[in-house]
Every structure is written in C-alpha cells, then in structure tokens.
Amino acid sequence: MRLRQTSKLRLYVLAVSVAGIVVLLSLAPAGVEALRSAPVVSLVIAASVIVCELRPINITCEDESGQITLSTPFAFALMLASGTAMAVLVLAVASLLADIRRKPLDRVVFNVAQYSLSLSAAGGIMLLASGSPALLSTPQLSVSEFGALLLGGGTFFLLNNTLTGTVVALAQRIGVYDFLRQDFFFQTFTTGVLLALAPIVVVVAEVNVGLIPLLVLPVVAVYRSATASLEKDHIARHDVLTDLPNRRLFLDRLTLALREAKHPGEQVAVLLIDLDRFKEVNDTLGHHMGDLLLQAIGPQLQVGIADDATVARLGGDEFALCLPDVDGADEAVRVAKGIVQRLTTPFHIGGFTLDIGASVGIALYPDHGEDVSTVMQRADVAMYVAKESHGGFEVYSAERDPHRRQRITSAGDLRRGIETSQLAIHYQPKANMRTGLVGGVEALVRWQHPDYGLGGADEVVPVAPRAGRVGQMTPSVLDAALGQSRRLYDEGLDLRMAVTLSVQSLYDHEFPGHVSDLLRRWNVSPRQLVLEIAESTVMADPRRAQRVLAELSAMGVTLAIDDFGTGYSSLAYLKQLPVTELKIDKSFVLGMATDSDDAIIVHSTIDLAQKFGLQVVAEGVESMRVWQLLARLGCDHAQGYYVSRPLAAPQLTPWLRANTIPDIDGDVPRRTAPTASAS
DSSP, X not given: OHHHHHHHHHHHHHHHHXXXXXXXXXXXHHHHHHHHTOOHHHHHHHHHHHHHHHSOEEOOSSSSSOEEOSOHHHHHHHHHHHOHHHHHXXXXXXXXXXXTTTSOHHHHHHHHHHHHHHHHHHHHHHHHHHSOSSTTSSSOOOHHHHHHHHHHHHHHHHHHHHHHHHHHHHHTTOOHHHHHHHHHHHHIIIIIHHHHHHHHHHHHHHHOGGGGGGGHHHHHHHHHHHHHHHHHHHHHTBOTTTOSBOHHHHHHHXXXXXXXXXXXXXXXXXXXXXXXXXXXXXXXXXXXHHHHHHHHHHHHHTTTOOTTOEEEEEETTEEEEEETTOSHHHHHHHHHHHHHHHHHSOEEETTEEEOOOEEEEEEEETTSOSSHHHHHHHHHHHHHXXXXXXXXXXXXXXXXXXXXXXXXXXXXXXXXXXXXXXXEEEEEEEEETTTOBEEEEEEEEEEEETTTEEEOHHHHTTTHHHXXXXXXXXXXXXXXXXXHHHHHHHTTOOOEEEEEOOHHHHTOTTHHHHHHHHHHHHTOOGGGEEEEEEHHHHHXXXXXXXXXXXXXXXXXXXXXXXXXXXXXOOHHHHTTSSOOEEEEOHHHHTTTTTOHHHHXXXXXXXXXXXXXXXXXXXXXXXXXXXXXXXXXXXXXXXEXXXXXXXXXXXXXXXXXXXXXXXXXXXXXXXXXXOOTTOO
C-alpha cells in the first residue's frame, strides 16, 4: 500500500503541476501586458497579494505546513478588477516568492500550479456567464453579472480546496472524500467568507487605495476565529502532554488503515508499548519528572518509522503505533526491536539518569483480527505476554492467548456451528517461485462464529474430535473444494486444489473410494487434487497410513507432507511413502529472516528434499525479504500473506484473473505473484 500510495500522490502532484504550469505559461504574456497598463488601484491590490503571501499566519492544525495565507480575497479582487491573466500571474509570482526558500521544489511548483488552475477556471466561468473578462472594471453589476460573480467564486472555492485537500489526504493516508467533507466547514468559514470580501476590496480601492490595509483586519479576524475552532479540535484529538495523537485519533486512523487494506496480502500492524519501570519514576521522583520522561518518549517512538505511520499516547505510560502496509511480521518486529533498544537506553532528564525499558505487543491485520477491536485486543494480549516473559516484544499467538484457548474448547459450539452452516472454505493461493505464477490453492476451513467473528483452522481442528465431527468434516471440505476446482476449471483456470487429510481419513480403508467418487461427481482430474498429511499424523502409524496413501497415489492424486519439521520423522523415511511434495512449517519460515537457526533449518530441509526429488512448498511467507531468501535457496513454491491471504470463493476468481499472463507452457492464464527481484 505504501508504494502504491506514494505513486498515487506523485502522479497526482505531477498531473496538477503540469496542467497548472501550462495554463500559467499560456496566460503569462497577457498578464505581463495587463500589468504594464494597470491602473494604480490594480497595482495596489497586486502588491497586497504579494505581501499577504509573504506573511503567512502560523496555526496549529493537522496539515503539514501549519500556515495559512491571507492572499485569497486580494487575488480574487484583482481578477475582478483587471482580469484573469493578471491575477494568475501575480498570485503565481507571490506564491513562488513565498515558498522558494522554505519548501521543496515539487511543493513550490504544485502551489503555483493549483493557484493558476483555480483562478483561471473561476475566470473562465465568469467570462462564459457574463461575457466580461473583468466584472468590476466598472462599479455597477447587473443581475447576470452578479450571478457570474457567485459562479466564479464557487468555482475557485471548490477547485482550490479540492486540489489542495487531495494532496493532504493522499500524503496523510486519509480518505480523500472523508478529508474534504471534514474540512468543508473550516474552508467555508474562511475561504468562502474571504471570497465574499473580494468585491469590497475592489470598491474600497476605487474610493481610496489607502483604505485597503484596513481590510486586513476583518480578514485576520475571520482566520483567527476559524483557527481557534481548528485548534480546539486539535486539542480534542491529541494528548495535551506529548502532543501526540490520543486514543480517539489513533482508533480513527487505525480504522481508516484497515479500510484501505483491501488488496490480498496487505497488512496493517498495531504495536502497543507499555513502559516497564515508569511507576518507579513517578513514585520516587514525582509526577513532574514522569511528565518530562513521557515527553521524551514520543520522539524516540518516531525514529525510523514510515511517514504514514501513527504514533499515539493512549494514556498513562501506554503508547501505540499503527503501521499501514507493513511487509509482514518481519517489518513490525524490526520496528519493535528498535523501540525496545531505544527505550532501554537510559534517559538523562533534569540531572537524573532514568533507566526504564518497554514491552511491545504486536498484532497484524488480517492475520490476528479483521476489525479494530480484535486487533487492539490481541496486541494487548501480546504486550502482556512480552511483559511476563521479559522478552521486550511479542507477536500475537493464539496458542499463548488464554482468552482464546478458553473459547476454542467448546465442542458444543462447533457442533452447532456445523449444523447451522457456520463453517466455510477459504482458498489460499500457492505461487511458483521460479515463474511467479500461481499454480494451485489450498482449501482452508474457517469458522464464522456469531459471537467471536471469523476463526481459522486452529480453532476448528483441535475441537473437531471432541465434537465427534471429524468424519463428517473431511468429506464435506473435500466435496466443497472439488466443486470449487470444477468451477475454476470451467472458467479457464486449471489449478491444483490442496486439501488437508485428517488422521481418521488417513486410516480409513474406504477413504480412497470416497475420493474416487467425489472426483467422478465433479468431473475433476486426480492430478488436480493434492492431499496434504501432517507429518505427525502419518508417523503415528506409518504402515497403516502407507496402504491408504498407496491407493490414493495409484489413482493419480498428489500427496504432500504438511508442517514438516514439527514431528519426529526423517526425509529418508518419508521417501518410502508415495509423496512428491513437502511443506516446510511456517514456524521456521516466519523467523528465517531474523533467526539464523530457522534459516539453517529451512536451508537444510530444502537441500535434502530436492536431493530426494521432492517439490518444496514454504508456508508462512509474509514478506518480500523471506520470499527473496527462499528463492535464493531454490524453494519451489511459496504460500502466505505475501502472495495472498486466504480468499472466500467469490473473491478467488477475480483475484486469479487480475494481472494474468500465460504460464511458461502457454497454458491457461494464472495470477502473477511477486518475483524474487521485486523491490
């Protein structure tokens, strides 16, 4: 998202800049000619435009610059008195002079361009409506000219605010429509009122140009009144002590970040930070010293994070970070490590050396929750786990969440869920790491609990035996998956469908017959089906499992060992089984970019598997860094959030058809995935 957002912002700025400069250059000759013959009144108004641009008013607001200028009524007045060309030229020059020393070049050009577009559009509308290039070149206005004046002012107001508001919204990752809607009151009360003063400026100048400075007072009063309201809103949404966003603003921005993370694979990280020894500082040195420490914490949390991230103080000694579009858990962990390291370094405040520290909890959307409250709650759980373990930081894990463990023990809930069709199948794509093409998907069970929301297979599989539903679930999942495989094939998508085999099915001699019946029912080729068996499952009774696996293999079904590395088997033993594919457990893959031991395990597994002629699939690929490492090690396939999160059936086909290219054999189109050289 971040790269896409940056590209969108740059393209927008470039488009507006080019269009505005073209308009400016086309009007410049006429503007220069108008200046040469301009009366004193117009020259005084032009000078007022330049002075007001050069002397902005500083305010406290959400926008980057924190400054507003008072040139609007004078620029519009100049257009009414002397025409569009002169007004555009003078305002462009004024903007250039004001910005050239204190703003980046691209922003300078953009400001000049948007002023040129706004004024020229307003002038064009008034010319079309009235036939006069300068409505107040004579003091009287007809009814039609008055209407033209209103249309021109409205055009300038809407275009100027839309052009500038869109830049702010894109830069701050705020929805453009939402930002413009929220900003409308302030802009109406300021720009709208000031535009209404423009005709008065012209009339006053005609009477006595010396009275023009007096008009600055009502202009300043309008801005001061509006900015007081803006500052009041700022205080309501920011922490008074640190001036960081408060809980209200943080939750608003997190809500927006989740809403914008629409594309598969996009993730948002929430980091909750709790200071470890802050209470000791307050108790021993007093609240004043504690306040000074909290003020020193904010800048440390902002070091090395992206511009679109939000750092907030939630209250007390608790802070939070929202990181939109993180590159998997790796990036969130990197940020957390940096925070822990900086906050562990002693602070020197008021003659004291304060040694604190921090515990950071990390939760990711959509991995750990698909709504704000769930992600926040799970980041909070991770933070307390980090505090208890004294490990500095912790990524949320369902296995270490006591609340989650309690609710997944309900076998009755699962029975009711199956009976009321709460279980659904989602499909996660697998990408070929050499070609970047998706050649298959895995069917994954999801539990849409009416009270707790969407849960994964880790909440279904452990409970299924106690609920007495394992024998019912596996054929049901296989039936749904093969039906989806048939639909994909009919739509021109020839992909392999992977389904996890339960222990009961593995030891059921009738199971191969059920598989054969379902393949015939859906008219699906056996080569399109991949049955995945957990390593621990197959090794519980390998001789018994081998008979069922041999029958399935003879049918042409592909067999794969799932979660390899978590059991107690060896590749040499597994080679005796009719399997052709091996999946490295995600617990090793997730940490291989930061843990050398995990990287060694993954490297050794890939090397040995390929020596035995097995295809290797890496689970849990959640970042470009891990993808690149696996590609260098020669891994065959990747599966994880970096490729795509699991998709519901209605989402799957559109995703597969997006950015399609033919595979290397010229077969049906398949969805492209990131390549190892992506940057």
